[in-house]
Amino acid sequence: MDTKRLLLFGTIIIAVIAVIAFFAPQSGDNENKAEVKPIVSVSTFALLESANAVGGNEIDVRSIVPLGSDAHMFSPNPTKVAEISSAALFIYNGAGFETWAENLKNVLPKTTQIIDMSRYVALQKSEEDHHDEEEHADVHETEHHEADDSHHHGAYDPHYWLDIDNMIKITQTMDTEFSKLLPGKAEQFHKNSSAYIAELQKLKSEYVSGLGECKNRTLVSNHDAFGYLAHSNKLENVSVIGLSSDEQPSAQTVAHVVEVVKEHGMKTIFFEELVNDNVSQTIARETGARAVSLQPLENISEDELKSHQTYLSLMRENLKKLREAMECR
Incomplete structure (x- = not known):
């Protein structure tokens, strides 16, 4: 995404947030707030799957990227930005996968908690020199790292959910964050998380033997x-x-x-x-x-x-x- 598009996208986001803030209902209009499920917006299918498995019937999980589209090429329109702004949690993949997320997360309302999931998994270094024509088809040696605050755009391969151990880490993080969001439902989240992790461990065993x-x-x-x-x-x-x-x-x-x-x-x-x-x-x-x-x-x-x-x-x-x-x- 070039600089002009990023600036335009940033301007659109700020405008949308301003409209949302202006028309947001006041505390007196929230009589039925306790009956409404908290919204969690997620950016990839793997995050959607884990969030639904852990959240069950207690969380309203919404996918940001439309079905059938290339997630690499996606950029949210004002409607999607408004939807994310109404969420209690915005969970995105990170590690440079969503080029639009950095602009978006800087202007979301304080009521939306932002989670970069790449900070909770084991990342592999991206080998940018594999783009060189002479070495491109060589086997790419990769290096595992736990994510930390020092990682930057393009430094890591963002497709980490294809390692089943990382999918387990994602699920554990969903459990932790949902339990903070709805402490009264924490026991149910723990139960859901344990059940899904058991399925993931079974899948891992199938890969090892297969x-x-x-x-x-x-x-x-x-x-x-x-x-x-x-x-x-x-x-x-x-x-x-x-x-x-x-x-x-x-x-x-x-x-x-x-x-x-x-x-x-x-x-x-x-x-x-x-x-x-x-x-x-x-x-x-x-x-x-x-x-x-x-x-x-x-x-x-x-x-x-x-x-x-x-x-x-x-x-x-x-x-x-x-x-x-x-x-x-």
Whole structure:
């Protein structure tokens, strides 16, 4: 997002907040306040899933990014800004994933608590030099760090929810924050959190056993969205473009990946759902491999919602595709 767009976006946000503040109901109008569920606005599908699992019927959880859209390219309109401003909690992914969040969080009303979830998980350093054409298809060595106040935009890979251990940390944080918000419901939040974490631990066990013995352990994708999935399961991660889904790879980079795929006799090239798959399709044609979608769980489609897909079910579908691609026993 360039400087002019950021300034325009900031101006719009300030205007919206001013209108909200002007028309906000006074304390005398809040007779039924105790009956209203607190609103929690979240920015990604993984956060939505965890918040719903922990909050149950006590929290009104709302997704900011529309279904079926590329979360990387999203920018909230005034209606969305107004909705976030009415929330008790605004929980965003952080680690540079939402380019719009930094402006927004500086002008939200004091009644909206802001939580950067990336500060509660284990982050991996982003390897920006993997954009260099000569090294692009090399396996990216990553480094785990606990998030702290010193991390800055672009320094870390923001797709941390694909590490199931991080999804557990997210759920624990939701439990803590919801319990502060509604202390009287803390016991229920703890119970919900424990139940969901048990499901996540079961999912992790399925990944450990499912990817334990495989003929091939290299994950090739069009977009570097699967670093945490690869790292947590001891897979090699090769991507054509970097962390930004709108990046355009050079012909030399594509040719290099084609060479790697042929050299290793790989039969599957993955592409991220909801993102243009032209690059993966090109590599597939050049190598005879199949182009297969893999769900990064940044967002889901209307069809996935209608078929009641969840973080758990989509991660299991990803596991099935990985096992087939890597010829696992």
